[in-house]
Amino acid sequence: MGRTARPRVRGIPNPWAGLALTGSLLLASVAVAGAPGPEPALADPEPVVETHAASAPGTPVMSNVPRLPTPPPAPRPVLDPAARLLSEDEASEAWTLFIELDTGHRITQRFLLTNVGPGEHSAVAVGHLVEPGRAPYRYENGRRRARWTLSDDRLFFDIAASHLDLHRPKGELRITKDDIEIRMFFDFNAHAPSARVPSAALPPDYHVDVLAIGAPTHGTILAPWMTTPVEARGQAWLVHTWTPREEARLLARRTEIYGSGSETSFYGIQLRGNGDWTSGWSVAATAGGHVIESTINVATPWGERTATGSGAYPTPGGFDLSDSAFSGPIALDREWLRFDPLDVIPQPFRWFIRRSSRPQEVWADARIGVSLSSASGSPSLPHPGETTSANGSVNTSPWRPQAPSRGKRETDEETLLLPASGRPNGVASITFLNPVGSR
Secondary structure, rough: OOOOOOEEOOOOOOOOOOOOOHHHOOOOOOOOOOOOOOOOOOOOOOOOOOOOOOOOOOOOOEEOOOOOOOOOOOOOOOOOOOOOOOOOOOEEEEEEEEEEEEEOOOOEEEEEEEOOOOOOOEEEEEEEEOOOOOHHHOEEEEOHHHHHHHHHOOEEEEEEEEEEEEEOOOOEEEEEEEOOOEEEEOOOOOOOOOOEEEEHHOOOOOEEEEEEEEEEEEEEEEOOOOOOOEEEEEEEEEEEEEEEOHHHOOEEEEEEEEOOOEEEEEEEEEEEOOOEEEEEEEEEEEEEEEEEEOOOOOOOOOEEEEEOOOOOOOEEEEEEEEEOOEEEEEEEEEEEEEEEEEHHOOOOOOHHOOOOOOOEEEEEEEEEEEEEEEOOOOOOOOOOOOOOOOOOOOOOOOOOOOOOOOOOOOOEEEEEEOOHHHHOOOOEEEOOOOOOOOO
């Protein structure tokens, strides 16, 4: 007791960081093959300005010692994205995929398995394609267990015209309906950044694995208003959630934040229980594959800003992060999607679910200004130029402008994400399990 909690940093030597993650679904092992080649000859190093402990504070000392290269990410366990196929009567399991493309399009996609209602493992796939200036276009499929296909290894889902392939090293979302076709491939190799949300940040029997954090993505989309498929590149986030219990009895609201800058991708989750319980947790991945996680500090959950609007499903105005790993504001802006998730559930399953839950889902723009806190002694991130981009592409999305690169460190915090000119650099997904005050 009394010792300050340290942030978990993967892939960067840190004497204070413990073994990150408690579980099994996202992340990666690094396999090294072959023997190292001969070391290349070093060119004459450029002078480096250093500050020596024996010198007066702030006194620069010239040194010819070159800066060491940033170490690669340390090997991490590979998490299993396969379906759990839970047997409990109220069990559910979902894979949520968010894709942001350089054409300005956005894709939200969810594959849901549920035991609520007759039978087990009924499946629903629902997605929205969003184009600037147009209303979101919804597409969906639903089937009883006998009418949809799951591969023997539980990694490929075939629900009528909705398909999700979670085989490594390349994941795929494929929609082949008469009115819309989507074929998106995302990096899903065993070395990709990922994380499991610690159980201390979750309700009992509730599990969340972040399988992809801003993974490079490419493919084509063909919407009803398009004459030919549109090729696009971008980034993808994939989150796997499962619980043997009824989710609406565990949570009142679930908020997820997806953000990206020129060097860093971000995911955060904020949960509110039906009583006073609340929790927040975040993870960031750098272009070099390093992963930084929140430490769990129940005494300092995310600060929540005043809700915008009123009614049964008020959208929070934003959040303020403050723990030993991350700090900074997340402001929520324009809503661009709001719907009832049960509208896509066929009867009689919808009737069974509505007996205990009247959900609503909201998607909104977010302005993320998050920094890596160093007040507790955490090491700084790799310097710009020491790592290469994970996808090598330039973001031209009108919704998520490229964030400025981090310059030299001038304060006790190092900026991870910063909205350019106050414009959005992320999105928020808010799921209300029940109207406010109903429990």
